Amino acid sequence: MHIEIDEISKQFGVTAALHPVSLAIPSGALVALLGPSGSGKTTLLRILGGLEFPTAGRVLFAGQDATGLTVQERRAGFVFQSYALFRHMTVFENIAYGLNARPRATRPPKAEIARRVTKLLELIQLPDIGARYPSQLSGGQRQRVALARALAIEPRMLLLDEPFGALDAKVRKELRQGLRDIHDTTGLTTVFVTHDQEEAMELADMVVVMSMGRIEQIGKPADIRARPATDFVRTFISA
Amino acid sequence: MSDATTPIRFRSATEERPLTRWLLVGLGAVGMSVLVFAPLIAVFAEALRDGWFAAVASLGNRDAQSAIKLTLLIAAIAVPLNAAFGIAAAWFITKFDFRGKAFLITLIDLPFSVSPVVAGLCIVLMFGTNSLVGGWLVANGYPIVFALPGIVLATMFVTFPFVARELIPVMIEQGRAEEEAALTLGASGWRTFWTVTLPNIRWALLYGVLLCNARAMGEFGAVAVVSGKIRGQTATMPITIEMLYNEYLSVAAFSMAAVLTVLALVTLLLKTALELRHADQLAATHRH
Ligand SMILES: Nc1ncnc2c1ncn2[C@@H]1O[C@H](COP(=O)(O)OP(=O)(O)O)[C@@H](O)[C@H]1O
Numbered sequence: 001m002h003i004e005i006d007e008i009s010k011q012f013g014v015t016a017a018l019h020p021v022s023l024a025i026p027s028g029a030l031v032a033l034l035g036p037s038g039s040g041k042t043t044l045l046r047i048l049g050g051l052e053f054p055t056a057g058r059v060l061f062a063g064q065d066a067t068g069l070t071v072q073e074r075r076a077g078f079v080f081q082s083y084a085l086f087r088h089m090t091v092f093e094n095i096a097y098g099l100n101a102r103p104r105a106t107r108p109p110k111a112e113i114a115r116r117v118t119k120l121l122e123l124i125q126l127p128d129i130g131a132r133y134p135s136q137l138s139g140g141q142r143q144r145v146a147l148a149r150a151l152a153i154e155p156r157m158l159l160l161d162e163p164f165g166a167l168d169a170k171v172r173k174e175l176r177q178g179l180r181d182i183h184d185t186t187g188l189t190t191v192f193v194t195h196d197q198e199e200a201m202e203l204a205d206m207v208v209v210m211s212m213g214r215i216e217q218i219g220k221p222a223d224i225r226a227r228p229a230t231d232f233v234r235t236f237i238s239a
Numbered sequence: 240m241s242d243a244t245t246p247i248r249f250r251s252a253t254e255e256r257p258l259t260r261w262l263l264v265g266l267g268a269v270g271m272s273v274l275v276f277a278p279l280i281a282v283f284a285e286a287l288r289d290g291w292f293a294a295v296a297s298l299g300n301r302d303a304q305s306a307i308k309l310t311l312l313i314a315a316i317a318v319p320l321n322a323a324f325g326i327a328a329a330w331f332i333t334k335f336d337f338r339g340k341a342f343l344i345t346l347i348d349l350p351f352s353v354s355p356v357v358a359g360l361c362i363v364l365m366f367g368t369n370s371l372v373g374g375w376l377v378a379n380g381y382p383i384v385f386a387l388p389g390i391v392l393a394t395m396f397v398t399f400p401f402v403a404r405e406l407i408p409v410m411i412e413q414g415r416a417e418e419e420a421a422l423t424l425g426a427s428g429w430r431t432f433w434t435v436t437l438p439n440i441r442w443a444l445l446y447g448v449l450l451c452n453a454r455a456m457g458e459f460g461a462v463a464v465v466s467g468k469i470r471g472q473t474a475t476m477p478i479t480i481e482m483l484y485n486e487y488l489s490v491a492a493f494s495m496a497a498v499l500t501v502l503a504l505v506t507l508l509l510k511t512a513l514e515l516r517h518a519d520q521l522a523a524t525h526r527h
């Protein structure tokens with residue numbers, strides 16, 4: 001789904017987390033929001049997901065104004081920075097949560113929910129962990145379960161906040177490929193936040209470089225490398 | 240220089256010398272015995288001084304029965320209400336950002352720092368026959384003071400902080416991420432509360448409710464002021480115990496005290512049993 005961010009700004013009291021920013025994300029793209037800590041990446045992602053509302057500006061989904069849509073109506077698959085798995089539920093129950101939360105009329109029958117959860121567990125290549133609790137999983141496994149849980153609601157887009165931030169280097173490389181594969185099989189418009197320029201450049205089709213609540217440059221990784229638009233971008237990507 | 244043949248014994252950083260350790264353990268044991276166990280045993284010993292029959296008989300008369308029923312009724316009303324208010328307060332304080340938050344947290348503790356007698360007097364002032372509200376209510380047949388509603392109000396005031404105080408630190412530590420996750424998955428706020436918030440706080444909630452219950456059944460000061468101590472009507476168990484004791488009916492007084500103690504002990508046993516049975520989930524809820 002095509003996403004458009006139109007002159008969005010966000011104030012937290014006196015701090016301006018986002019100065020008016022605009023951005024068009026083509027349908028099916030894999031986009032990285034790249035920038036140092038405090039540059040407004042999470043805020044922008046949360047505004048897309050409906051967890052935060054902009055002070056001014058509009059969000060458009062497939063050309064329709066979505067600014068007033070509630071978080072539930074957005075149907076965005078959101079993967080949180082620390083995964084936010086439901087600690088008192090098994091992996092199976094975590095993944096089934098979104099389907100069970102649907103109103104009776106559109107809720108799939110129990111057997112169908114079980115079938116879908118099993119399929120998602122296969123997709124993330126962890127077919128045997130359905131009965132475990134989040135506390136019994138490794139960091140990489142938790143991240144993949146969080147991804148499966150977000151995919152279960154058949155989202156219109158996928159939003160991930162520092163999905164690899166809490167993992168060690170080796171797992172990080174593996175899961176990068178995992179996200180790429182899932183993006184390619186589902187074809188979902190995907191936006192992920194990162195402060196790691198190598199990760200952004202390697203994984204994304206399109207990179208949005210942010211600094212202090214502003215967008216510094218938007219482009220393909222190769223173009224940003226070849227022609228950094230500002231001094232900030234030049235120093236940040238060479239770091 | 241240490242001799243190579245004698246092995247060196249290392250002491251862990253948090254380990255004390257044996258003497259210090261034994262002194263501390265001994266002090267703890269003596270303290271517990273004198274302050275906690277001895278009085279407990281004394282209560283039961285006094286109650287049974289004239290034998291089982293006398294003790295049970297003293298609990299059988301109408302006034303004693305009425306006191307026991309009243310105390311259970313008050314706890315049955317005050318505890319669920321305070322649990323609901325406590326959850327609401329803790330939820331509001333931890334899930335939203337607003338000005339004056341620190342002040343509100345302090346305010347929740349107010350009932351702990353105000354003397355229960357003063358709290359009782361406030362209720363008499365607000366709802367007594369001479370007050371505007373109280374006068375109107377009495378005229379319409381709903382007396383608050385010297386009646387059940389006043390006693391419930393007093394009990395609720397005194398026990399209000401227990402639930403909220405248990406919940407606030409737990410909810411602050413857990414943050415909002417799981418609730419937000421539930422919302423992005425399409426759950427309503429209501430569903431999120433029942434399926435995510437409540438299960439995550441259930442142990443703290445249970446603990447708060449049990450403490451609240453123990454205190455609600457045992458409250459004396461505030462209830463003494465608002466109840467008017469009418470035998471067979473507004474005299475709760477603690478009030479009845481005091482009246483019996485003042486009349487030198489010590490077997491009756493201690494028998495009722497023993498019942499109150501048993502109720503408190505049952506509460507504690509219940510908590511321990513639940514903790515043992517759900518130890519695995521308890522651990523899962525506390526640590527990721
Ligand atoms: N809930 C909030 N309340 C107040 N300030 C906030 C809040 N969330 C973010 N901010 C501020 O907004 C700015 C951008 O934050 P954020 O979007 O989290 O940056 P990033 O994800 O790039 O590290 C920071 O200065 C941060 O302190």
Ligand SMILES: [Mg+2]
Pocket residue numbers: 041042043193
């Ligand atoms: Mg962030």
